[in-house]
Amino acid sequence: MSSAVVHDFQYESPSHQAQTAVAGMWLFLATEVLFFGGLILSWIYSRHWNQIGFDAGARETKLWIGTLNTGILITSSFTYAAGLTWIRAGNTRRLVQCLTVTLLLGVAFLALKFGLEWRDDFAKHLFPAASMFKITGAEEGGARLFFIFYFISTGLHGVHMVVGVALLLWIMQRARRGEFSALYHTPVHAVGLYWSFVDIVWLTLYPLIYLVGRG
Amino acid sequence: MNSPAMASTVVEAGQIEGSYLTDGFTVRSWLLTTDHKRIALLYLATITMFFFIGGIAAALVRLNLIVPEGLLGSAEAYNRLFTMHGVVMVWFFLVPAVPVTLGNFLIPLMLGARDLAFPRLNLFSWYLFILGGAVTLWALFAGGVDTGWTFYTPLSTAYSKGHVVLAAVGIFIAGFSSIATGLNFIVSIHRLRAPGLTWYRMPVFLWSLYSLSVLLVLATPVLAITLLLVVLERLFHIGVFDPAIGGDPLLFQHLFWFYSHPAVYMMILPGFGVVSEIIPAFARKPIFGYKFIVWASVSIAVISFFVWGHHMFVAGTSLYSAVLFSILSYLVGVPSAIKVFNWLGTMHKGYIRFDAPMLYALGFIGLFTIGGVTGLWVAALAADVHLTQTYFVVAHFHYIMVGGMVSAFFGGLHFWWPKITGRMYPEMWARVAALIMFIGFNLTFFPQFILGYLGMPRRYFSYAPEFQVLNVLSSAGATILAAAYLLPLAYLGWSVFYGARAPANPWGATGLEWQTASPPPTVNFIQTPLVTQGPYAYSPPASEGEPHV
Numbered sequence: 012m013s014s015a016v017v018h019d020f021q022y023e024s025p026s027h028q029a030q031t032a033v034a035g036m037w038l039f040l041a042t043e044v045l046f047f048g049g050l051i052l053s054w055i056y057s058r059h060w061n062q063i064g065f066d067a068g069a070r071e072t073k074l075w076i077g078t079l080n081t082g083i084l085i086t087s088s089f090t091y092a093a094g095l096t097w098i099r100a101g102n103t104r105r106l107v108q109c110l111t112v113t114l115l116l117g118v119a120f121l122a123l124k125f126g127l128e129w130r131d132d133f134a135k136h137l138f139p140a141a142s143m144f145k146i147t148g149a150e151e152g153g154a155r156l157f158f159i160f161y162f163i164s165t166g167l168h169g170v171h172m173v174v175g176v177a178l179l180l181w182i183m184q185r186a187r188r189g190e191f192s193a194l195y196h197t198p199v200h201a202v203g204l205y206w207s208f209v210d211i212v213w214l215t216l217y218p219l220i221y222l223v224g225r226g
Numbered sequence: 227m228n229s230p231a232m233a234s235t236v237v238e239a240g241q242i243e244g245s246y247l248t249d250g251f252t253v254r255s256w257l258l259t260t261d262h263k264r265i266a267l268l269y270l271a272t273i274t275m276f277f278f279i280g281g282i283a284a285a286l287v288r289l290n291l292i293v294p295e296g297l298l299g300s301a302e303a304y305n306r307l308f309t310m311h312g313v314v315m316v317w318f319f320l321v322p323a324v325p326v327t328l329g330n331f332l333i334p335l336m337l338g339a340r341d342l343a344f345p346r347l348n349l350f351s352w353y354l355f356i357l358g359g360a361v362t363l364w365a366l367f368a369g370g371v372d373t374g375w376t377f378y379t380p381l382s383t384a385y386s387k388g389h390v391v392l393a394a395v396g397i398f399i400a401g402f403s404s405i406a407t408g409l410n411f412i413v414s415i416h417r418l419r420a421p422g423l424t425w426y427r428m429p430v431f432l433w434s435l436y437s438l439s440v441l442l443v444l445a446t447p448v449l450a451i452t453l454l455l456v457v458l459e460r461l462f463h464i465g466v467f468d469p470a471i472g473g474d475p476l477l478f479q480h481l482f483w484f485y486s487h488p489a490v491y492m493m494i495l496p497g498f499g500v501v502s503e504i505i506p507a508f509a510r511k512p513i514f515g516y517k518f519i520v521w522a523s524v525s526i527a528v529i530s531f532f533v534w535g536h537h538m539f540v541a542g543t544s545l546y547s548a549v550l551f552s553i554l555s556y557l558v559g560v561p562s563a564i565k566v567f568n569w570l571g572t573m574h575k576g577y578i579r580f581d582a583p584m585l586y587a588l589g590f591i592g593l594f595t596i597g598g599v600t601g602l603w604v605a606a607l608a609a610d611v612h613l614t615q616t617y618f619v620v621a622h623f624h625y626i627m628v629g630g631m632v633s634a635f636f637g638g639l640h641f642w643w644p645k646i647t648g649r650m651y652p653e654m655w656a657r658v659a660a661l662i663m664f665i666g667f668n669l670t671f672f673p674q675f676i677l678g679y680l681g682m683p684r685r686y687f688s689y690a691p692e693f694q695v696l697n698v699l700s701s702a703g704a705t706i707l708a709a710a711y712l713l714p715l716a717y718l719g720w721s722v723f724y725g726a727r728a729p730a731n732p733w734g735a736t737g738l739e740w741q742t743a744s745p746p747p748t749v750n751f752i753q754t755p756l757v758t759q760g761p762y763a764y765s766p767p768a769s770e771g772e773p774h775v
Contacts, residue, residue: 019341019345020340020341020749021334021339021340021341021342021343021345021418022418027417030417031343031413031417031418032344034413034416034417035343035344035347035409035410035413038409038412038413038443039409041443041444042405042409042443042444042446042447043447045444045445045447045448046447046448046450046451047451048447048448049447049448049451049452049481049484050451050455053455053466053477053481056474056477057466057472057473057474057477060472060474061472064472139462139464140462140463140464151471152470152471152472153471153472155464155471156466156471156472156473159458159464159465159466160466163454163455163458
């Protein structure tokens with residue numbers, strides 16, 4: 012099963028199969044763009060009609076965690092890409108090392124986001140569905156709306172991160188078994204595309220959550 | 227992966243012993259298959275079940291409307307019935323029907339390929355479909371949903387007493403099955419075409435399914451996120467469609483129709499493809515204006531993303547946006563008309579045979595034209611204000627979906643039945659069924675045009691007594707239609723065991739799928755075909771052998 016030249020019977024060659032698999036991943040990511048796109052469009056639309064409340068909500072977010080997490084995710088994409096470069100040169104050991112760093116960064120993001128930031132948000136009564144809500148008065152409705160978007164979008168992004176972490180573990184496991192080589196590393200490539208995409212989703216959410224309307 | 231090639235052994239030149247049907251007889255060999263042909267049959271069984279569940283709900287709706295005060299006596303039960311009918315028919319029959327059955331079966335064959343690009347994803351999509359369908363059916367049988375298939379807010383998020391969350395979760399899951407199917411088709415058509423099969427040598431069916439797949443892949447995720455927002459709002463009693471905090475219920479309608487208008491074209495585009503294969507084969511002429519038909523499919527797919535606002539003319543959107551959406555909706559008429567005229571042009575001076583597939587195709591053209599032209603009526607802003615939310619709209623979209631899409635599905639099923647099963651269906655029974663279906667359909671839905679024009683609103687369990695005659699006519703038509711739908715179930719089922727053996731190409735049709743055995747071997751083609759010319763190289767029957775069995 013570790014042979015590099017195996018390909019499924021509907022393909023002409025291993026490279027035919029590899030390119031097709033990568034094309035499939037790109038197309039899947041296009042569907043993801045539309046999935047998050049609907050949410051982000053709704054967000055911008057709702058913000059347009061409730062600007063004061065959204066601004067009040069944005070001021071309650073923790074800029075330092077968001078910014079640190081942005082740096083963590085960009086770095087994780089970099090280390091993943093470095094791993095891909097190594098396996099293209101046939102170096103499995105370096106691939107596993109790079110993916111280990113990527114994995115740690117991904118887990119660090121999740122820990123900061125959900126272990127620290129979400130917990131703090133709940134403690135400060137920023138959960139929009141609770142009867143007691145920190146922001147009151149004219150800004151309350153808009154701020155609740157802001158935090159609905161905040162929790163749904165970071166929650167969905169977090170689910171994608173967890174899936175990404177699982178995929179990383181799977182890739183690392185296969186790499187350790189020596190299944191990847193300079194000739195065959197399609198799954199590494201495809202999962203890398205996914206990981207970077209999740210990164211890009213965050214780059215869209217970051218300004219929407221932490222920057223716009225902060226004043 | 228083990229090689230399915232092992233199952234088929236070459237007996238003599240061009241002959242293969244065994245087919246995909248004899249390649250394993252265990253339940254496991256079906257439930258764990260990655261063969262696109264077997265998956266197509268799994269899907270066929272599944273959507274047939276959903277078709278009859280949705281049909282039973284429709285029958286009960288028509289039963290209720292026999293008397294003005296409502297035979298069932300319960301508005302609530304009636305609401306749940308038409309919701310069940312809509313949900314099951316739209317998501318579990320109309321949208322998937324042709325792609326997952328005929329599309330799954332035929333795309334690799336038409337491409338000259340051995341399978342789809344991602345066979346395991348294909349099987350996974352069926353399991354997702356089953357799971358989504360099971361969850362939705364659970365919701366519908368555990369008490370049902372009373373929102374209509376459109377799930378409008380705030381009814382769905384705040385006021386409905388039905389199982390909205392379960393139903394939406396089921397549709398959400400089934401949506402990912404659609405996405406997987408569309409993705410598989412697009413990648414396969416790009417990457418697995420046989421040598422020499424250029425884009426303009428592809429049959430129209432492939433172009434139609436390609437256009438449809440683009441819609442599946444780009445529109446379905448928007449439905450997914452929208453349903454998710456509805457579910458969360460219902461669970462937490464607060465959400466983005468909640469006007470109490472500054473949210474906008476109309477935003478739901480925008481997002482919903484951004485999916486659901488393209489969804490209408492998801493239903494009809496494969497129908498265009500099927501009819502474009504049948505008509506040249508039974509008129510024995512190359513298709514007229516191939517490139518126009520092809521690009522008409524693509525442009526319908528593109529335009530479909532820009533017309534959603536015509537569902538919201540009376541929802542309180544701005545007049546300017548309504549005018550714009552009205553004009554854009556008229557644009558759809560152009561490629562649709564191109565198709566109809568080109569099918570007629572194909573038949574002009576052709577050598578037409580009225581076999582069952584052709585009868586369905588002819589029915590399709592007529593009924594689709596009526597549905598399409600009345601679509602222009604409701605696209606007209608001034609007329610729509612009067613006609614919207616009446617039975618006119620119900621009749622209009624049933625002419626497209628049932629008259630059009632279901633006719634095309636049956637046409638395609640009969641046309642490719644010999645290829646799929648290796649057996650001929652009984653021609654006489656098939657013609658009778660096609661005819662009864664056409665009559666029953668028109669009797670059911672034509673009176674609804676009149677009812678709607680006279681002002682009978684849709685989705686009410688009772689109506690004014692002066693509408694009774696037309697309603698009884700419609701219900702009588704539904705009875706005939708039900709009988710016509712049961713007929714194919716009987717004679718197609720019979721033909722699987724007792725039908726005459728089908729030759730490789732019973733219709734004398736062009737197309738790669740006819741060049742392999744009926745039923746095809748698991749690997750589809752012993753030798754990858756080489757394509758040297760465009761599709762539909764038909765000539766008059768004099769130069770052909772006798773095409774019939």
